[in-house]
Structures are given as C-alpha cells and as structure tokens.
Amino acid sequence: MNTSYMVTVEEAQKFVLEQIRSINAEEISLPECLGRTIARDYYSQDNIPPFDNSAMDGYAVSSPDVARASRESPVVLKVVEDLPAGSVAQREIRKGETARIMTGAAIPDGADTVIRVEKTRSEGRTVTIFGSIEAGKNIRLCGEDIRNGQLVLKKGTVVGPAEMGILASLGVDPVAAARPPTVGILATGDELVEIKEELTPSKIRNSNTYSLIGQVKESGGIPRNLGIAGDSKNEIRRKIEEGLKNDILIVSGGVSVGDYDYVKEVMTDLKGRIVFWKAAIKPGRPMVFAIINGRPVFGLPGNPAASMVSFEVFVRPAILKTLGRQNDNRREVSAVVEEEIKKKKGLRYFLRAHTRWEGGVYFTRKTGLQGSGILKSMVLANSLIVLPEEEEIIDKGRRVTVRFLN
Amino acid sequence: MNTSYMVTVEEAQKFVLEQIRSINAEEISLPECLGRTIARDYYSQDNIPPFDNSAMDGYAVSSPDVARASRESPVVLKVVEDLPAGSVAQREIRKGETARIMTGAAIPDGADTVIRVEKTRSEGRTVTIFGSIEAGKNIRLCGEDIRNGQLVLKKGTVVGPAEMGILASLGVDPVAAARPPTVGILATGDELVEIKEELTPSKIRNSNTYSLIGQVKESGGIPRNLGIAGDSKNEIRRKIEEGLKNDILIVSGGVSVGDYDYVKEVMTDLKGRIVFWKAAIKPGRPMVFAIINGRPVFGLPGNPAASMVSFEVFVRPAILKTLGRQNDNRREVSAVVEEEIKKKKGLRYFLRAHTRWEGGVYFTRKTGLQGSGILKSMVLANSLIVLPEEEEIIDKGRRVTVRFLN
Numbered sequence: 099m100n101t102s103y104m105v106t107v108e109e110a111q112k113f114v115l116e117q118i119r120s121i122n123a124e125e126i127s128l129p130e131c132l133g134r135t136i137a138r139d140y141y142s143q144d145n146i147p148p149f150d151n152s153a154m155d156g157y158a159v160s161s162p163d164v165a166r167a168s169r170e171s172p173v174v175l176k177v178v179e180d181l182p183a184g185s186v187a188q189r190e191i192r193k194g195e196t197a198r199i200m201t202g203a204a205i206p207d208g209a210d211t212v213i214r215v216e217k218t219r220s221e222g223r224t225v226t227i228f229g230s231i232e233a234g235k236n237i238r239l240c241g242e243d244i245r246n247g248q249l250v251l252k253k254g255t256v257v258g259p260a261e262m263g264i265l266a267s268l269g270v271d272p273v274a275a276a277r278p279p280t281v282g283i284l285a286t287g288d289e290l291v292e293i294k295e296e297l298t299p300s301k302i303r304n305s306n307t308y309s310l311i312g313q314v315k316e317s318g319g320i321p322r323n324l325g326i327a328g329d330s331k332n333e334i335r336r337k338i339e340e341g342l343k344n345d346i347l348i349v350s351g352g353v354s355v356g357d358y359d360y361v362k363e364v365m366t367d368l369k370g371r372i373v374f375w376k377a378a379i380k381p382g383r384p385m386v387f388a389i390i391n392g393r394p395v396f397g398l399p400g401n402p403a404a405s406m407v408s409f410e411v412f413v414r415p416a417i418l419k420t421l422g423r424q425n426d427n428r429r430e431v432s433a434v435v436e437e438e439i440k441k442k443k444g445l446r447y448f449l450r451a452h453t454r455w456e457g458g459v460y461f462t463r464k465t466g467l468q469g470s471g472i473l474k475s476m477v478l479a480n481s482l483i484v485l486p487e488e489e490e491i492i493d494k495g496r497r498v499t500v501r502f503l504n
Numbered sequence: 505m506n507t508s509y510m511v512t513v514e515e516a517q518k519f520v521l522e523q524i525r526s527i528n529a530e531e532i533s534l535p536e537c538l539g540r541t542i543a544r545d546y547y548s549q550d551n552i553p554p555f556d557n558s559a560m561d562g563y564a565v566s567s568p569d570v571a572r573a574s575r576e577s578p579v580v581l582k583v584v585e586d587l588p589a590g591s592v593a594q595r596e597i598r599k600g601e602t603a604r605i606m607t608g609a610a611i612p613d614g615a616d617t618v619i620r621v622e623k624t625r626s627e628g629r630t631v632t633i634f635g636s637i638e639a640g641k642n643i644r645l646c647g648e649d650i651r652n653g654q655l656v657l658k659k660g661t662v663v664g665p666a667e668m669g670i671l672a673s674l675g676v677d678p679v680a681a682a683r684p685p686t687v688g689i690l691a692t693g694d695e696l697v698e699i700k701e702e703l704t705p706s707k708i709r710n711s712n713t714y715s716l717i718g719q720v721k722e723s724g725g726i727p728r729n730l731g732i733a734g735d736s737k738n739e740i741r742r743k744i745e746e747g748l749k750n751d752i753l754i755v756s757g758g759v760s761v762g763d764y765d766y767v768k769e770v771m772t773d774l775k776g777r778i779v780f781w782k783a784a785i786k787p788g789r790p791m792v793f794a795i796i797n798g799r800p801v802f803g804l805p806g807n808p809a810a811s812m813v814s815f816e817v818f819v820r821p822a823i824l825k826t827l828g829r830q831n832d833n834r835r836e837v838s839a840v841v842e843e844e845i846k847k848k849k850g851l852r853y854f855l856r857a858h859t860r861w862e863g864g865v866y867f868t869r870k871t872g873l874q875g876s877g878i879l880k881s882m883v884l885a886n887s888l889i890v891l892p893e894e895e896e897i898i899d900k901g902r903r904v905t906v907r908f909l910n
Binding site for chain 1: 552719
C-alpha cells in the first residue's frame with residue numbers, strides 16, 4: 099500500500115494547529131459561564147475568607163481561660179455578646195469572658211478559639227464550659243482558602259461549578275471568556291435528503307450535519323448549519339463562500355477521488371491553500387484541510403463514523419485552540435484488549451470501543467462492525483482504541499491506548 | 505461520637521430517591537437536544553443504510569466476470585452506466601458489463617461487488633480491470649448499520665453527538681426529551697452579600713448560589729436563583745414559599761444547630777415532612793431533606809465545599825431520576841492513595857482529590873486543606889476519594905475508591 103502521499107496523523111494535527119489562532123474574548127454573566135473558557139488570569143483582590151471566622155456554632159473563648167475545664171471541673175464564663183453570622187463584635191473578649199458565636203461570624207478580638215455549643219451549658223448571661231480546647235481550633239483563618247494577590251484561575255481554564263463558586267467569591271461578574279468560534283457545517287452529496295424530507299430510492303438522510311452539530315457544541319463552538327449542497331460545483335462553491343463567514347468551516351463529504359467530489363476543486367478555485375489531503379488514519383483517510391481567505395476549512399469524509407472520528411482527531415483540537423484551552427479533558431488510559439485486532443501498517447487506527455473498569459484494570463473491546471458507515475458502533479462506544487502506525491497484529495490480552503469520549 | 509441520630513449516606517440517598525418522580529417529556533428540535541435525556545424508546549422504521557451501496561468510488565461488477573483478472577491479464581468490461589451517489593440505476597449489469605459507481609450510490613442489479621477505481625483504467629466506454637475481487641466486497645449492506653424495527657435508542661439515554669446522528673438517520677425531529685426540572689436555589693445568612701455589593705466587615709460574598717447553579721446545569725436541571733434570605737424566619741419563609749414553585753428546591757445554609765438557623769423551623773411551619781436531618785457524611789453532615797407541599801426540598805450546609813459535596817451525593821441523583829436517566833456518567837475507579845488518611849469512624853468521607861493515570865494505575869492525593877470552607881481544593885480536584893464508614897486509618901499505598909467529577 100502506497101502511503102507516501104499521506105501525512106501522518108501527528109503531522110496533520112500539527113499542520114492544523116499551526117493555522118489556528120485563538121480568538122478574542124467577550125464578557126459573560128457569571129451564571130451563564132459554565133463550560134466556557136476563561137480568557138484571562140484572575141488574581142484574588144481579597145483574602146477568602148476575608149476575616150477569621152467560626153467554623154461552628156459555639157462560644158468564642160481565649161484558650162488559657164478554659165485550659166483546665168473538664169466535665170468534672172467545668173469553668174463558668176460571662177457571655178458579653180451575641181455574634182450571629184454577619185455581625186461585627188462591639189468589644190473584645192477579656193479574661194473570664196466569652197461571646198456566643200455562630201458559624202461564619204467573625205472571631206472577636208481577645209478570643210483565639212471556639213468551643214462547640216454541644217460542650218457547653220448556657221444559663222442566663224453565663225455559660226458553663228465542660229472541656230478545654232487548643233488555640234486556633236474551630237476557626238477558619240482569614241485567607242485560608244485564597245490569599246489576597248494569589249493567582250486563582252488561569253487563562254484557558256474551563257469553568258466548572260467550583261470555578262463559578264470561586265469567581266463569585268472574588269466578586270467577578272461578568273467573566274472574561276473566550277468567544278466561541280462559529281463553525282459552519284456544510285453537507286454535500288446528491289444522495290442526501292434533509293431529515294424531514296421523504297426518503298426516495300437511493301437517497302439517505304443527512305445525519306453527519308447533526309452529529310457534527312453535537313461535536314461542535316461539545317467542543318465549545320457554535321454550529322451553523324449550512325444545509326446540503328448537491329454534487330454541483332456551483333452549488334458547492336456558493337455554499338462554501340457563504341460558510342467562510344464563520345471562524346471555521348467543515349465540509350462533509352465530497353473529498354475522495356470520484357468525479358463528483360468537487361470540494362477540492364472548489365477550494366482551489368477559491369484560491370484556497372490546501373495544507374494536506376489524505377491523512378494516514380482509519381477511518382477517515384480521505385480528508386482535506388485548506389486555508390481559504392484566511393479561514394481554516396476541513397473537508398471531512400462523508401461516512402458517518404469516519405466523519406465523527408476525523409472531527410475528534412483534527413477539528414476538536416482546532417476549536418480548543420481558538421478558545422485558548424490549554425489541554426483537552428479527554429482521558430487517555432491503557433486497557434487490556436479482549437480480542438485480537440488486525441490492522442494495516444502505516445495507518446493510525448481509531449476503533450470505536452467500549453471500555454470498562456473491572457477489578458482495578460480497564461478492559462476494552464470493539465463495538466461491533468467498524469465499517470466506516472456504521473454509526474451504531476459509535477453510539478455503543480464510550481471510547482476509541484488508538485493503534486499506532488507501526489502495528490499490524492494486536493494480540494488479545496495486550497494493553498492498548500484508549501481515549502474516552504465523554 | 506454519637507452518630508445514632510444520623511442516617512447513613514446510603515439510607516439518605518435511598519430516602520431521597522424514594523421521594524423523586526420522573527417528570528413529563530417535551531419535544532425538542534434535534535439540533536438542540538445535545539445533553540438531553542431521551543424520554544421514550546426509539547425504534548428504527550427503516551433499514552440504515554436503506555439499500556446496498558458502494559463503500560468507494562469504482563466500478564460495480566459481477567465477481568465471476570473479473571475472477572481471472574490480474575495485472576498481467578486484465579479484463580475489459582463495457583461501461584453501461586454512470587452511477588453518482590443519489591442516482592438510481594436504469595438497467596441491470598449483464599455479463600461483460602459494469603457501471604461506474606461513486607461512494608454511497610446504490611449497487612445496481614446484477615453486480616455483487618465494487619472494484620476500486622485505482623485498480624482500473626478507463627478508456628471511452630470501456631474499462632480495464634487489473635484484479636479480481638470477492639463478492640460482497642466494498643459494499644455497505646442494506647440494514648448493516650441499523651435494521652428496520654430495531655430498538656435504537658432507549659428511554660433514559662443521554663444524547664451525545666452519535667445519538668444526534670442516529671436520530672437524524674431515523675428522521676426523528678423533534679425528539680421526545682425529558683423536561684429538565686427547575687431547581688430553586690436560595691442562599692441564607694446575614695453574613696452574605698451579593699457578588700456585586702460592597703464587602704463590608706464580617707460579610708462574605710454569596711458563592712454557593714453560583715457553584716450550585718453550575719452543578720444544577722451540569723446535572724441537567726434549570727437553576728432558578730432566588731437570591732439571599734437574611735437570618736429572619738419571615739424572610740426565609742417567604743422565599744421558601746416562592747421557591748416551592750420549582751420542581752426541586754435547594755436552601756443553602758441555615759441547617760445547623762445555631763439559634764439563627766431557621767430553615768428547619770420554617771419547613772415545619774410550612775407543614776413540611778422532614779425525611780431526615782443530618783447524614784453520616786463528611787463534609788456535609790448538617791443537612792436536611794424534607795417534602796413540603798409535595799416538593800423535595802434540600803437544606804444543604806452553608807460551607808462552600810460541603811455544599812458542593814452534598815449536592816453531588818444527594819441532589820444530583822435526584823435530578824437524574826426526575827430526568828429518567830438510567831445511570832450516572834460519573835466514572836468510579838480504584839486508585840492508589842499517595843498519603844495516609846485518618847478519618848472518624850461512622851462517617852463516609854468524600855475528600856477532594858486529584859487523581860492521575862500513570863503507568864497503568866491511578867494514583868490519587870488530596871488537594872490541600874479539606875476544611876469544609878475550602879473552595880480552592882474543589883477547583884484543584886478532578887475527583888472525590890470515597891472512604892467507607894467503617895474505616896479509620898487508610899495507609900499510604902492502599903487502594904481507595906475514587907469518583908471522577910468530570
């Protein structure tokens with residue numbers, strides 16, 4: 099098999115990323131920023147918590163005052179104040195004194211610890227303490243969570259629930275987030291009909307547009323459905339020109355060697371620079387990556403599963419780079435393969451697989467037929483088995499690299 | 505330590521789920537259904553692909569016609585038709601004949617295989633074939649991906665990109681999806697100020713509302729921010745009554761034993777049935793779960809990390825159940841713990857941890873301070889170490905259960 103004109107997966111990924119610039123930021127209201135990528139470093143401008151405060155409901159005391167307290171020989175203190183959360187103490191605690199304090203309330207001056215309410219008995223303006231306690235105990239210290247001036251969230255971080263909590267603590271709203279790239283999706287082929295149209299003989303429904311819409315969203319982009327272009331140069335050209343208004347354009351189908359595969363021709367007509375054509379990958383070999391008018395354009399194979407795999411391997415990293423995301427959150431592990439796998443040398447394989455954790459080890463097996471048109475295997479898969487170019491036979495029981503898809 | 509009045513985590517989870525009913529479905533347009541839960545079983549009403557079709561560009565032939573073809577002794581066939589994708593053959597292939605066929609085009613009658621264009625040479629209305637090929641090769645068979653009548657997507661499935669592709673192939677649009685529950689989020693406490701307000705002494709910014717908004721969205725619910733109620737019974741009561749318009753209500757803070765913790769009192773005043781109060785969990789012990797007016801109401805601890813953990817352990821499963829999701833997609837694995845951990849017997853611990861894959865094994869370690877107010881450790885964590893009730897000392901190097909958070 100002649101693979102000399104193909105680029106390797108690694109080269110292709112590098113060629114793609116070289117062409118991708120990260121795009122500008124926009125301001126997003128805090129409640130809306132889940133899943134978004136932070137576009138600047140955030141430093142704290144406060145200590146969090148901003149003051150020493152009680153970790154429980156009880157009595158703020160000076161530890162020497164209760165050093166000898168026990169159940170047999172309790173100590174009685176005078177309650178000089180009541181400190182609910184959010185209150186400010188009016189005076190300091192002196193010898194023999196205490197203040198009732200609630201969780202979250204600021205520790206008054208003169209106190210160095212909080213004794214839990216369950217270890218006390220209150221009587222009018224006094225309280226009986228039945229145990230000793232170390233200084234510093236039951237206190238959440240000022241700046242314990244985050245110190246003033248500390249780098250808290252790095253540019254390129256994806257916002258999850260904990261990041262939303264931290265941003266709120268810092269008083270950050272709106273949040274500077276990477277603007278999601280718009281990604282035009284154009285399906286090509288005379289055989290395609292829209293999902294609501296009637297399915298006449300020799301036609302199939304356009305499914306790639308919809309799996310690509312899902313993949314674009316999952317990667318943090320905004321999909322723009324450009325519909326279907328029939329196998330006509332003019333139609334494809336018009337739609338591609340329209341699609342170039344987006345940050346990235348995906349053209350599905352029309353990239354193999356057939357006479358009706360006009361996509362590459364149109365790219366050249368539009369003065370596009372073809373960066374590579376065909377990558378040494380299975381599924382997904384017939385693909386093209388071009389720069390037209392400064393826009394990255396991916397021509398992906400029309401077969402449904404090949405389309406999804408090519409997206410995962412080439413387009414997803416490009417979208418993450420436009421967002422400035424530092425690394426992907428796809429988890430890669432090694433797993434014991436439960437069947438022998440044969441492959442062609444020279445191609446990197448991405449086989450749809452189901453991987454499970456059992457007895458401290460991952461096991462993986464292919465999800466049925468791997469023909470590149472088989473979408474069902476993609477639904478059953480939670481992962482891809484990644485097999486390197488040089489391999490030919492992978493014995494049952496060997497460890498292989500697995501990339502989780504969710 | 506007296507734990508007799510606390511329910512175990514397992515009991516508490518069971519008590520919660522017993523009270524949760526799945527809610528009704530709604531119709532969602534296919535491009536919008538990523539991440540949604542499918543509300544009915546979907547069966548295919550077609551074969552996919554709907555007809556035998558070519559897996560490549562080439563010539564549709566009858567395999568006996570080319571059985572003896574080789575580079576040295578090629579076979580010449582008459583090209584009777586041109587079959588682009590989407591076309592319908594006008595006639596069958598007879599002995600000595602072939603049709604040019606493009607990827608995806610229906611296989612014409614009389615042909616049983618497709619020979620790749622690279623193994624042929626075309627001359628006018630004939631083509632020279634330089635090799636033999638087996639019957640059935642390079643053909644994607646009718647129903648190979650999905651058979652007519654087959655159950656394709658089960659009720660309770662979460663829609664990912666592959667599911668979107670399959671739904672499109674089946675012509676399903678709109679999609680019957682579970683209606684996401686609305687989840688009211690009420691923060692309580694006199695110490696809280698809204699994130700845009702000035703931070704005066706002894707006040708802290710309300711962060712729980714925002715981490716909870718993130719967690720509710722991540723779990724598939726629709727958050728409704730009810731703002732902050734001060735520590736006043738009337739204010740809490742009014743806000744809780746407002747919050748009961750939602751499918752689920754979360755009240756953050758106000759559930760420990762302090763005098764200003766009115767949430768439980770208000771729940772009783774509103775004729776709520778308190779299902780349990782305090783669970784044997786760390787962090788997150790002071791919590792309450794009640795049914796008021798038929799609505800599930802969670803009183804979660806006010807400490808930021810305790811709030812997040814309690815949500816993960818108790819509220820997330822409830823939201824998933826309202827959606828009819830069959831199982832969570834949180835991955836649980838075992839990992840080697842890189843430090844000794846001490847814990848109190850009788851409580852189940854959920855420690856914020858960073859877990860990494862190295863040399864075929866997961867290693868895990870705590871992300872710094874575990875005080876329940878420490879939000880930073882939650883940002884650094886990608887997982888929770890789950891330690892069972894009966895344990896007290898977990899030696900360094902032992903295997904522990906780890907639950908990934910993403």
